[in-house]
Amino acid sequence: MNTSYTFAATQEADENGAVGAAVAALPLSFRPAATGENAQVAAIAGAAGWTSEAIRAVDAGARGVVVIAPHAEDTSALSRAAASAGAAVVLDHRWASNPGLVGAEDAVRSVAGRTAMLDTVATSAAGGDPEQLLAEHLAAVVRLTGPLESVHVLHRGPHGYTVSARLANAAPATLQGVLSDGRAAGVDFRLYTNDGGVSITVPEPSAAWPAEVRATAGQGEVLLPTLYETAHRGSWRRLKGHLDAGTLPADLAGFARLTAQLAQLG
């Protein structure tokens, strides 16, 4: 039997995280809370102060919290509150939450020790905030490769940024951000090894375009199965899994590592 959970979303969360569309695609799992009813799941936007808002939701009895596009913030108090209440906090990132990254993580891990170079480019609309782009970009990178070493900004400006780093095996890594309306927004990863590597293209969460993950080696190239699911729906589905199982996701711990990495960039 499928358990259904009630939810309530702030207007900003709904706008930024397409909450209505995401839960409409999970109609047996989530339903709107009735007026005056305490929702079992709270969806909030990740603007400054989101950890306090999430704590308030947990204190009010929410069993789950979905945070849309969280900004860097100290999550230690929220982690304690969520653990104490047994509440599941899921962070819904623009690219790092794309469900295709589950397979991509395995592909990257399989070449981690012998990667010769990482070249990754994130693209967002012209006139956007390059700092926000970098945070979203780094979230996806750190999810795939783990924390970077020697990370530092080489250049930042109105058209984007270039960030230099080293992978765990000391191979050079470069993160480039580009603000342009001339190409589709998304993030592209190229990890090169001596016999091929892994390429990953992660689309925007505004539609269910699949991420493309290709692993290339001596015997040829494999395209991992494509998943036509947005990052937003994937986050809600993941929350449902934790709520059903009574487990707590590791999102906040991972976010603390990301925040520390962002702090190194100044």
Add this chain to the structure above:
Amino acid sequence: MTGNDTAAGILGVGIIGAGPVTQAIHLPALARLGDLFAVRHIMDADLAVAESVASRVGATHGSNVAALLADPEVDVVAICSPHQFHAEQVIAACRAGKKAVLCEKPFAMDAAEAEQISAVSKETGVPIIVGAMHTFDPGWLAAEANWGELPETAHTIRSSIVLPPNARFEDFATEVITRPATDSPDYTDPEVIRNALQGGIMGLAIHDLPLVRRFVPDFQDLEILQAHHVRPFGYVVSLRAGNRTVELRAVMSSTWKPEWTFEAISDDADLRVDFTPSYVQAGSAVARITRGGASSSHGPFGHNGYEGEWRELARLARGTAEPLSTENLINDLVFALAIAEASAAAATAEPAGAGA
């Protein structure tokens, strides 16, 4: 003076240096251009190599540059010798009164040599082409005809070159009889890294630096932001010039999968050019220009940039095309040298095990 029957449209070719580039690139390209060229004379410092390569095309052979330049059957000269001989041989070919000269890149080792070549070319009226094949690729030329104001508005330029070892494509193109020896460098030695970066820029990046320069006409303020060696051979270079960001990447490994791209991006437009690999006659690049959500695609066309440069050489030799600006060639060289020298200077020894 030369004595070929140019009225019939066939130009006699002399080639200085008969290594893998001549064997796997120029002879196969010329074999497709039998209505324009016939190879008449092959010179190499190794007489046996010259003889073997010349015998494939029924040409005279020798180990003497002067003899090739004095050969009346030779109308145009291709210089495919080691880099350090290029300037002297280009100048000699111009002074020998040839109809046109094709010089492999780089055509000089420094700006002074390049100026000297330029002066001799002007004095003798002999046109020179530098073998930057992608500038002659029909896909690139189609992009150029359609990219509008992008060279003025682009703020980000990327060149990325991922290639297998040369031998993989040489062996698809021909049967090579000589190859340079390979060694096992000590990557912990900073000098090795500096030389590898210098070699990477002048040997590999240089293919596309003239393309980059189309979008960075002013590079007086060139600043290298990072320069790293990539194992076994490659580079990561980030630079700023003329208020633009330029990213250069290359990996030459044992992969089978080539990927050779050039991108120029502005606030509202995007150019992406996918080139075919060197050596093989795999047609032209495909260029895609995107603006306002609509894309136009150009290519593939039936020939690549190597064939394109020979076709241009024929037009120059016949006087049906305007000679290329030698000032442009000099600036291309100065741009490449500036990046190579600054990248080498910025490079340091690799951390232990980097990308091992």
